[in-house]
Amino acid sequence: MTPSSTSPDPTDPVPVAVYLVDDHAVFRSGVRAELADEPGLRVVGEAGTVPDAIDGIVATAPDVVLLDVHMPAGGGVAVLRGVLDRIGSAATLSTTAASTTAASTTAGPATPGPTSPVFLALSVSDAAEDVIATIRAGARGYVTKTIAGSELADAVRRVADGDAVFSPRLAGFVLDSFTGKSSAPEPPLDPELDSLTRRELEVLRLLARGYTYREIAEELFISIKTVETHASNVLRKTQQSNRNALTRWAATRHIG
Template sequence: MADGFGPTMPAGSRGGTTAAVRGTGRFERPEPVRVLVVDDHELFRRGLEIVLQTEEDIEVVGEAGDGAEAVEKAADLLPDIVLMDVRMPRRGGIEACTAIKEVAPSAKIVMLTISDEEADLYDAIKAGATGYLLKEISTDEVCAAIRAVADGQSQISPSMAAKLLTEFKSMIQRTDESKLVPAPRLTDRELEVLKLVATGMNNRDIAKELFISENTVKNHVRNILEKLQLHSRMEAVVYAMREKILEIR
């Protein structure tokens, strides 16, 4: 398929059970990442499927044309990643995101859309999406994002990251302070890591910025999530902004 995407998203770092293949830039996995492709445009779905199937470590296990079908397929196939559009007939991607998390809790959902609306971005994250990518990105970047999300990273197009931070700031201003509850205390280093996560940095870039190892960054992120009793990096940033644990000006 000719790229219906254009450049921009930084690729996430990889870790966990993956291992770099010397000189190839690829990562070996025990099993390929199983992907469900959801989009109401059949030509786009089929083109994306063709591209993804050329990747040895990615397997397209199914496709759906709307959110309602996506929920059914997710329950049946239990994919690792659901790559889904936001606006679709019958049932939109954001509504489907919430339902998919119920029937396939282990599935990670990445929105791949033309919508650059702040409301869609924020609602997608609240509904449980782990990534939000614009369709202008390249096919190589889509593949990199799938691998990164499968390895525990959150992925978001840079232009949308800026809008997300703006929404965080507005959310703080709207928050009724009388309803806030004491938050678990994070260490100074954990706060540093969380602030960099909030800017959209991946683990590798955070490690370079703080002059620490990538494994140390992963440990800090894991500790942050455990302390806040959350499941993803994006949830941690939203929580921290809401509770005024950190400020981004």
């Protein structure tokens, strides 16, 4: 029987499976649309929270994860570590089960355990501490959200092929860090800071600069009531009692 003309050509390369992680649904939709028309790429899932991202990545086993850096509950670093921990545990269980089976039967070679995807950070931040922390956690590259759609698609293909990819000047941060020449402080884990949403972090920066609630509302094009809500959330998450304490807390982290 003659194969259908719609049957896939077995010689065609397998598309790169991509998973999107970002806490802004509108941004994820935009990235998905940008990648939809790119040859050789296929978006297999997306998530907006750290737990959902870890579960989704482990379940779909993508080739590349496009990873937001600043998200509540630990951000991109927490996703990276969570996935690597889960995959490492699964691989250990798979190896143990295969060894047990092989010892009791004449079964063939053991089935390999799950492999880790490649992580490419896609962030609004180009701060040295964010770049270094994300790369140290295991990401293969780091690009900023000013990147064009075609350039992002190319970056995905390159990291899938084993390259390391960085937006201009960001590679220098990593090289300086690993050669001991970096002037940026070693980025410590900061669960309180990582727990802030992007909007809460924007409000925090403006509060630290001495802006009033009204000025913050005008700067961010939101209502004063919304500013008050964000400020209350920031105080609660950072465990600070008042604005003066919050300003001192922010200054120790060079926020402002």
